[in-house]
Amino acid sequence: xxxxxxxxxxxxxxxxxxxxxxxxxxxxxxxxxxxxxxxxxxxxxxxxxxxxxxxxxxxxxxxxxxxxxxxxxxxxxxxxxxxxxxxxxxxxxxxxxxxxxxxxxxxxxxxxxxxxxxxxxxxxxxxxxxxxxxxxxxxxxxxxxxxxxxxxxxxxxxxxxxxxxxxxxxxxxxxxxxxxxxxxxxxxxxxxxxxxxxxxxxxxxxxxxxxxxxxxxxxxxxxxxxxxxxxxxxxxxxxxxxxxxxxxxxxxxxxxxxxxxxxxxxxxxxxxxxxxxxxxxxxxxxxxxxxxxxxxxxxxxxxxxxxxxxxxxxxxxxxxxxxx
Amino acid sequence: xxxxxxxxxxxxxxxxxxxxxxxxxxxxxxxxxxxxxxxxxxxxxxxxxxxxxxxxxxxxxxxxxxxxxxxxxxxxxxxxxxxxxxxxxxxxxxxxxxxxxxxxxxxxxxxxxxxxxxxxxxxxxxxxxxxxxxxxxxxxxxxxxxxxxxxxxxxxxxxxxxxxxxxxxxxxxxxxxxxxxxxxxxxxxxxxxxxxxxxxxxxxxxxxxxxxxxxxxxxxxxxxxxxxxxxxxxxxxxxxxxxxxxxxxxxxxxxxxxxxxxxxxxxxx
Ligand SMILES: Nc1ncnc2c1ncn2[C@@H]1O[C@H](COP(=O)(O)OP(=O)(O)OP(=O)(O)O)[C@@H](O)[C@H]1O
Ligand SMILES: [Mg+2]
Numbered sequence: 253x254x255x256x257x258x259x260x261x262x263x264x265x266x267x268x269x270x271x272x273x274x275x276x277x278x279x280x281x282x283x284x285x286x287x288x289x290x291x292x293x294x295x296x297x298x299x300x301x302x303x304x305x306x307x308x309x310x311x312x313x314x315x316x317x318x319x320x321x322x323x324x325x326x327x328x329x330x331x332x333x334x335x336x337x338x339x340x341x342x343x344x345x346x347x348x349x350x351x352x353x354x355x356x357x358x359x360x361x362x363x364x365x366x367x368x369x370x371x372x373x374x375x376x377x378x379x380x381x382x383x384x385x386x387x388x389x390x391x392x393x394x395x396x397x398x399x400x401x402x403x404x405x406x407x408x409x410x411x412x413x414x415x416x417x418x419x420x421x422x423x424x425x426x427x428x429x430x431x432x433x434x435x436x437x438x439x440x441x442x443x444x445x446x447x448x449x450x451x452x453x454x455x456x457x458x459x460x461x462x463x464x465x466x467x468x469x470x471x472x473x474x475x476x477x478x479x480x481x482x483x484x485x486x487x488x489x490x491x492x493x494x495x496x497x498x499x500x501x502x503x504x505x506x507x508x509x510x511x512x513x514x515x516x517x518x519x520x521x522x523x524x525x526x527x528x529x530x531x532x533x534x535x536x537x538x539x540x541x542x543x544x545x546x547x548x549x550x551x552x553x554x555x556x557x558x559x560x561x562x563x564x565x566x567x568x569x570x571x572x573x574x575x576x
Numbered sequence: 577x578x579x580x581x582x583x584x585x586x587x588x589x590x591x592x593x594x595x596x597x598x599x600x601x602x603x604x605x606x607x608x609x610x611x612x613x614x615x616x617x618x619x620x621x622x623x624x625x626x627x628x629x630x631x632x633x634x635x636x637x638x639x640x641x642x643x644x645x646x647x648x649x650x651x652x653x654x655x656x657x658x659x660x661x662x663x664x665x666x667x668x669x670x671x672x673x674x675x676x677x678x679x680x681x682x683x684x685x686x687x688x689x690x691x692x693x694x695x696x697x698x699x700x701x702x703x704x705x706x707x708x709x710x711x712x713x714x715x716x717x718x719x720x721x722x723x724x725x726x727x728x729x730x731x732x733x734x735x736x737x738x739x740x741x742x743x744x745x746x747x748x749x750x751x752x753x754x755x756x757x758x759x760x761x762x763x764x765x766x767x768x769x770x771x772x773x774x775x776x777x778x779x780x781x782x783x784x785x786x787x788x789x790x791x792x793x794x795x796x797x798x799x800x801x802x803x804x805x806x807x808x809x810x811x812x813x814x815x816x817x818x819x820x821x822x823x824x825x826x827x828x829x830x831x832x833x834x835x836x837x838x839x840x841x842x843x844x845x
Binding site: 451453454456457458459460461462463464465467471472475476479551553554555 | 642644673674677678680681683684685687689691692693694695696697704705708709737738739750753754757
């Protein structure tokens with residue numbers, strides 16, 4: 253018998269607090285050492301190889317045309333196309349789950365078509381092809397307004413609003429629409445998966461309370477589906493940030509990569525211009541990841557411990573309510 | 577007056593027309609007939625317990641009453657109103673979604689697996705339907721929800737999310753949620769069979785006190801003690817038909833049919 257166990261036995265015959273050595277992880281230390289060496293080599297190459305041109309890259313990052321490209325062609329295009337993509341995607345996803353066979357077929361065809369075309373091809377087509385096919389888009393109060401007017405022999409062709417497609421086709425708006433249409437196809441699948449992940453008992457409980465179908469979707473099903481929908485949507489948004497660089501195929505020049513590239517080729521600072529674009533993309537992506545964290549927390553409501561702030565807010569609401 | 581097929585027949589009944597009248601109710605799933613002509617009257621204030629072996633169609637029948645399933649044959653009336661159908665120009669028409677929702681508002685339902693909304697607190701669960709279906713003001717709905725929480729013995733839990741409550745507590749919130757719509761009729765589908773044994777009592781106690789207030793209740797249950805003490809009438813179902821019914825002490829204490837006897841023997845074993 254060792255003195256240690258004798259000692260504990262004299263104090264009490266029941267085991268007490270555990271004072272044990274933690275499990276050792278020698279592998280972690282080895283990994284750390286290897287990575288530290290690799291990182292040191294990398295940093296040393298950054299510092300000693302002047303071709304990276306970090307100082308120049310920083311300058312390029314702050315050029316006005318680059319900043320304009322960043323704001324319009326990257327940030328606004330991402331936000332705009334994701335808004336279209338999420339809203340249209342949820343609608344298409346709900347359509348696909350509809351009992352109405354026409355709606356679900358339309359939803360299926362939409363997804364099939366827009367998931368099938370590469371974004372680059374879609375953007376290029378919207379940029380030149382649509383303007384070639386439909387140089388002018390006339391919008392009338394009725395379907396087939398123009399044909400109807402011609403047939404009835406009216407002098408006015410019933411057009412209320414007319415759009416010059418050729419002028420519109422290489423604008424930021426067209427790019428946002430193109431990316432948004434494409435995104436909606438992916439978002440539709442994500443939304444469909446999210447909606448299907450909600451327990452059917454939830455819908456039944458809401459039905460039993462006399463809620464209408466639309467309200468059940470908005471108040472019961474979608475809020476729960478969001479928990480499943482948000483992480484892949486964050487992923488999609490980050491992918492979209494990078495896909496906005498495809499807008500140069502519209503062609504759209506107020507776009508980040510187009511602009512850094514232009515500066516790079518003009519001033520023969522190719523590598524610094526790549527570094528500048530990379531840095532901006534990484535910065536935007538990092539900001540988005542923070543946003544995603546907060547969204548996930550918001551829609552994880554009820555599925556983990558509520559945050560302290562939430563609890564306080566709820567308490568305040570309750571206090572306000574009980575005064576009536 | 578409309579024809580006899582659509583008006584609730586008012587022949588039988590100790591206190592006028594029954595609150596629920598089911599006549600010859602048939603329901604099949606993909607050709608598999610689950611309800612084979614159920615007849616049942618439930619009067620206002622009555623507590624009826626539905627007993628029967630697994631697969632006998634108890635859940636299906638309850639779901640037909642509030643139209644979570646639509647029936648293939650027969651008729652159901654709730655409070656004199658034909659369920660899921662209306663007569664126009666001498667023909668029956670299925671009701672639209674809005675009208676079905678309106679009929680369901682009169683009926684509260686409690687599920688085996690609670691089905692509370694997990695993204696809402698207990699209080700929000702109870703307030704949801706009054707505010708968003710009936711259009712009751714928020715402060716009024718909140719006051720009423722707090723009263724209901726007190727009624728089910730959970731006045732200390734308004735801000736708890738379902739995941740933070742025990743099964744028994746969740747089921748009591750679910751009862752309060754159904755009561756918040758002030759239904760004429762409460763349907764319970766095995767409300768305690770998903771619970772740990774020590775939590776069954778607290779839910780049954782709430783149901784007992786609800787029965788004492790005169791609420792009309794149809795309860796599918798395997799709790800023989802509850803059926804014996806609380807039910808005014810027990811209905812034994814097997815194979816999609818009502819085999820036997822009557823006062824609890826008769827059906828449970830002195831069953832007339834072999835199938836009832838076999839079932840009860842298995843329950844007590
Ligand atoms: N949605 C459905 N689709 C197909 N068959 C179903 C459906 N719902 C129920 N059934 C079948 O109907 C029969 C009766 O089911 P029901 O749930 O009404 O029985 P129950 O009496 O409630 O049984 P338990 O005591 O196990 O809950 C079963 O054979 C079941 O398989
Ligand atoms: Mg059942």
